Amino acid sequence: MTAIQAHFRAVAPPVVLMGAVLVLWQVACWAYPHPEPGPVSVAATLLHLMGKAYFWHNAAATGRSFLLASGISIAVGGALGLLIGSSRLLSWYLAPLLMIFQTVPKITLYPIVLELFGLGMAPKVAFGVMHGVIPVYFITSRLVAGVRKVLLRSARVMRLGAAERFYFVIVPAILPDMIATLRVSVALCLLGVLIGEMFASHSGLGFMAVNAINLGDTPVTLAVGFFLAFMAVGINTLLLYCEHKLRH
Amino acid sequence: MKTGLTAIPYALRLLLIVVLVGLWQVFCSIGLLGTGIVPAPVTIWHDMCAVMGQSASRAALWLSLRDILIAALIAGAGGIAVGMIVHPIRLLRAALEPYLASYYAVPTFIFYPALITVTGSGRLPIILISIMLGIVAMITTTLTALDGVSRSIVRTARVFGLTPLQNVMYVRIPAAAPMLLSGLRLCVSYAFIGVIASEFIMSDAGVGYQIAYAYDNFDTDTMYGYIGCVVVLAAATTLGFDMIAAEPVKREGA
Amino acid sequence: MTENGQTDVPCVELRQVEQRFTTRKGGNVHALGPLDLTLRRGEFLSIVGPSGCGKSTLLDILSGLARPAAGQALLNGQPIRGVPDGVGIVFQEDASFGWLTVENNIAFGLKRRGLARDDIAARVEHALDFMGLRRFRTSYPSQLSGGMRQRVCIARTLVMRPSLILLDEPFGALDQQTRLLMGDELLRLWRETNATILLITHSLDEAVMLSDRIGVMSARPGRLIKLVETGWPRERDSTVVSSPHYGDLLSEIWAPLRAESNHHMAANNA
Ligand SMILES: Nc1ncnc2c1ncn2[C@@H]1O[C@H](COP(=O)(O)OP(=O)(O)OP(=O)(O)O)[C@@H](O)[C@H]1O
Ligand SMILES: [Mg+2]
16 A cells, blocks of 8 residues: 555656646647647547557667667776776876767767768667767766775775676665666667667658658657657656665 | 966876877878778868858857857756756656656757747747757756755754755855756757757758758868867867866865 | 783784875875884774874774885784785774675675685674674665664674774764673674784773773874773673773873873964
């Protein structure tokens, strides 16, 4: 009973908020008629799309690229963060380089990405990684640098080797915060993949959206947008659940 | 104070970038990096000079830069304000949290064309979309920063009988300042991405538009010239921010 | 062996040990010394001294976490380089691993050393009883009070059966009753294992009650200004507080400490 109540208390506010926004939007559509579609027609379009095989085909393409891109980002960014993050000096020197890359709008690099990877899945994954890997690195190295000194001193007194220190002390110490912040970087991977699809691919939800934009088909654009939003919230909730399991 | 000894690491940091660019040039010159993929830095530099030589291109750059600054400032200030308001209202925060966390997975500029039909074309939708992109990062950072202000500090403020406004001005903001600065830096980042990407997708002015236009016309020289300018601008803002932001962070750590 | 159970064999020898730090702004802090101190094997020595006088710094040197800036630190006649075998330390700060349960925290070092499973289990059981943590064996540190967390850290160090035990304010977060009981337990363990113990404490009572000798340190840079022999028998516990000798010892270490503190405060205000 209490577990259900707690669950309800966590889920109810966001759902109520979303409901309120949708109702307001619909009411505004009725009150001031203009060419933009309201939530009801967007929902109808989405339902219609979800009945089509090509929609799921595109969603699966996005999903595959997303998984690959997040996997690579987490593996590469995490490993670099662990290694470089434990050296204050090294991370300080590398920070501006990576920050610059972070600030450059990746979209402007798309001619280069196309040149390097051609069309298809590779450039999508590349865009995903380009968006995700630096944030993962920054998060990991910040967390590694923030591990309390007394824990590292304990590891030294127990005469743990470097590998043991990473595996038994540093990684478990940062894991819950890591997952908490990974939620944001994984979201950026998805964003990167979608951008890749919008400009460098002929499949995926990003491609569907850009097609609809070019055709001026706003209901489909919004339907795809909302589907993506739901997916993003779903992934976020899943990771939140993992985080809660890991925190004591 | 950055004088004498303490300025050296900053200089070395710049030197590192120079060395890497030099290596890139060497690789291109000896043909290890095919010039078909990425041109050599010197070539890009020439392209950049050519681009900067035209007053129309300078105007395009200035236009983008101006809107980036406007968007970053509004997103930063707005984000801090929203964060401050939402933080104490637990229910509101619980309602917003999942959307804040998954916000960046949704390519905001999918909604840009729809926005144009509401606001009309021009710079307004570009600035709006950039604010939308950056403000959420600032809200999230503000919330995290306020969470991080230790309980004893909050309690002390209460014991001193500060009004809510005094509490915000003299306790909460100073205590959260280092994190708020890093949030502001994110806002600049996102404003960059927002303005240039929007121009790239659908616009008739600005650097983003110029890059897309040059690309569509197979004018690679101009394209790389503009890309170079964007990277240099990004580098300048990042490093500039770093120098301003580094001081208070250090003070806090000392 | 002398009558109270110690030997005259030196376990630790510090000769003119000094420590200095450079601050971020390039300044120089003379944190410790020069300090001479010999710990006999099997002895229980406590150190008291004003805050910031370099007590934790001293333990860092003894545990091999830091090299002294000058002087020599010897363990069993060998210079200390890196963390030596058989040294256990309990830090002043909470060093419990937040991601492990109480029992896994205690077993951590034993597992890393690759001991047999039964042996680990037996030692952990014993430590849980010893530290009064049995009810909390599957709890995580975040669910415990500060004092209980500190007990977890003590247990994690003691199960390794170190021959030299360094304790930095281990009972700081405990209430007075528990402090007394833990002190008794520590004395019992000390007798059973023949370990050498160096205890840093801010409590003069504790120092007098537990130790064979008490070192009093000056304000920073900390030097040894007095070394007091208590003369307690090896078989002792917290009931020594009722001994008439107790009050004398207390005033004997309080006198130099009081002078030092006064002097220090005056210097800081100047
Ligand atoms: N890494 C360091 N850099 C600079 N100064 C330091 C460093 N570590 C310690 N100090 C200084 O050395 C002095 C001794 O510190 P230490 O921690 O050993 O004191 P302490 O006797 O343990 O104090 P307390 O009783 O409060 O624990 C202090 O003045 C401290 O500021
Ligand atoms: Mg200390």
